[in-house]
Amino acid sequence: MSTRSSSPTIVDVARQAGVSIKTVSRVLNQEPGVHEETRAEVLRVVKALRYRPKQSARSLAGGRSFLLGLLYYDPSAAFVGRVQQGATLHCREVGYHLVVESLHHDTRDLQEQVERMVMTLRPDGMILTPPLCDSREVLDALRESDTPFVQISPERDLPDAPSLRMDDIRAAEDMTNLLISLGHERIAFIKGAPDQIASAHRYQGYLDALRAHGLQPDAQLIQQGSFSFDTGREAAHQLLSRTLRPTAVFASNDDMALGVLAAAQRLGLSVPGDLSVAGFDDSPPAALVWPALTTVRQPVSEMASLAVDLLVRRRSDPAAEPVHRVLPFELVVRDSTAVRRRG
Amino acid sequence: MSTRSSSPTIVDVARQAGVSIKTVSRVLNQEPGVHEETRAEVLRVVKALRYRPKQSARSLAGGRSFLLGLLYYDPSAAFVGRVQQGATLHCREVGYHLVVESLHHDTRDLQEQVERMVMTLRPDGMILTPPLCDSREVLDALRESDTPFVQISPERDLPDAPSLRMDDIRAAEDMTNLLISLGHERIAFIKGAPDQIASAHRYQGYLDALRAHGLQPDAQLIQQGSFSFDTGREAAHQLLSRTLRPTAVFASNDDMALGVLAAAQRLGLSVPGDLSVAGFDDSPPAALVWPALTTVRQPVSEMASLAVDLLVRRRSDPAAEPVHRVLPFELVVRDSTAVRRRG
DNA sequence: CTGAAAGCGCTTACAG
DNA sequence: CTGAAAGCGCTTACAG
Structure with missing residues (x-):
């Protein structure tokens, strides 16, 4: 019943800006080689029309989904919650979105679950937390589907994936x-x-x-x-x-x-x-x-942010050697410790 | 370097099954009117090829994303964590995925944040938790973009959106x-x-x-x-x-x-x-x-599951009157309460 | 019960 | 610095 016209597309923007859709695409993706005036005009129209490129279209055409997955096992774990928080916030900054997937660690079909998720959603990368980051089934499913992933606080580092941990x-x-x-x-x-x-x-x-x-x-x-x-x-x-x-x-x-x-x-x-x-x-x-x-x-937020960065950057340099980083921690001194009472 | 052939598409399935892609589509979407033998054959090929329809393509063509969004403010809140858990698990059952978005409640551009998220991702619905579910800015952004949403434990019910709460x-x-x-x-x-x-x-x-x-x-x-x-x-x-x-x-x-x-x-x-x-x-x-x-x-998991159902079902009946449900709670009696000590 | 055609809204080569 | 064409992999009308 809504009288609202449907959302503007790249064609609308191109028409109003008097350029081709390819040029609009260039501006939106911050590609070089666009005349400054042209760029400004396109941006003006984008703003005026409140145009937002549609992810499904970018995804289908460009082969990337702008989606990152967070795989976890124990939802109540405070650790995972903080990873998620750090990851969503940083995802927004880099134009990505975070899809969360809670797995049953004990189920038989762990590999099947991961494989299905990855093949339908095609996330550009997965963030793995313990204990799933060390699960052979999970890792196999990811490798088989060519999905990049990073491990947070894994038991052991892998030669083919970056990892982030503290000392x-x-x-x-x-x-x-x-x-x-x-x-x-x-x-x-x-x-x-x-x-x-x-x-x-x-x-x-x-x-x-x-x-x-x-x-x-x-x-x-x-x-x-x-x-x-x-x-x-x-x-x-x-x-x-x-x-x-x-x-x-x-x-x-x-x-x-x-x-x-x-x-x-x-x-x-x-x-x-x-x-x-x-x-x-x-x-x-x-x-x-x-x-x-x-x-x-x-340093959970830092690990999460870095994980996002590594996954996003991986696109530009897929062959880069995976990094294994150890991040600094922090002692939080509160009220449960005190100078030893003498006598 | 991978010698792996790229993932099979609907065309591969159709060819091998000796039908048109339309028929494959029908089987996959469980549409009626397919001969039982044809259906079986298609399913056989799907399984053999390990075919999974690609979400971005379904999304672009079909106008739905199979994505549900969970908007929240306070990540540490146990409540939200449990909503998320319930929602992801049920999402998997119905073939959807959950995208989480953490917002800063205090920021000026709450509406802008939500609007951007919704316009690029086009989730089929949003799940709102307190206190965001009562935020005018959030609600406005959602309405303006025609995004269905359901409120969990809102301050007050709305005439145009379902809500789930306990007594x-x-x-x-x-x-x-x-x-x-x-x-x-x-x-x-x-x-x-x-x-x-x-x-x-x-x-x-x-x-x-x-x-x-x-x-x-x-x-x-x-x-x-x-x-x-x-x-x-x-x-x-x-x-x-x-x-x-x-x-x-x-x-x-x-x-x-x-x-x-x-x-x-x-x-x-x-x-x-x-x-x-x-x-x-x-x-x-x-x-x-x-x-x-x-x-x-x-009854957090129940509210979350129901929220997912309401959003998914809404597609089949967009004009349905929004429901406002009150779910049963549970008293958890542990060790901090006891019979009053006399004298 | 089944299919050929068009189109969703972008990006990728490829030209100029 | 800019654009016309093709194509990503599905679903939607529309036919028969």
């Missing part, structure tokens, strides 16, 4: 150094899931810092967790029930650190008075609990 | 009833941000439940918050410092309830021993804190 070892080392500088010597550590390389790296950083300060790692103070709240709480319960308690606990992610907080509370220990607690990730709850958690912030 | 009044009433059934009579309430209709509704439900049980609302027990952790903590501090303390606090969202937990802990009150605490939303931290929070779960 887990160094971050854990810095956090441990912080605790040491606060006077702590009996610093417990709760390890993460054994099958994730980040667990080993963070543990490594912890050990490095202790050794650099001449402190002996104490097996009694090292517990195995699996990155969950419950394992953190149980590990802390073990650690804190001993007569000779640690004065600080470094949990290798925030969920476990929250578990430590809960255990301390249960046992009537005050944090940070009786016990300092540090986490890793800077998840949303970290800032919401009491006391607010000291933790490590990963 | 806030009833949910708050049920939660209050739960506390009353546990023996509580001095039940405090922390209100949410005054500019959101949900705040008024939840407060209303609280009052309704009290009155139904012959309990007088006590102004001393009612505090104003604004849905943030800090306002929850402050309000709780006020409430719990009095000589005649409440035995239960109903915070009208989880973030504030977490603040109540923090305040109680600070004052040395045990939850739920000395104090029962209830929240609203079932945000991720709600299950992670100690004690785990009793709260209300909104």
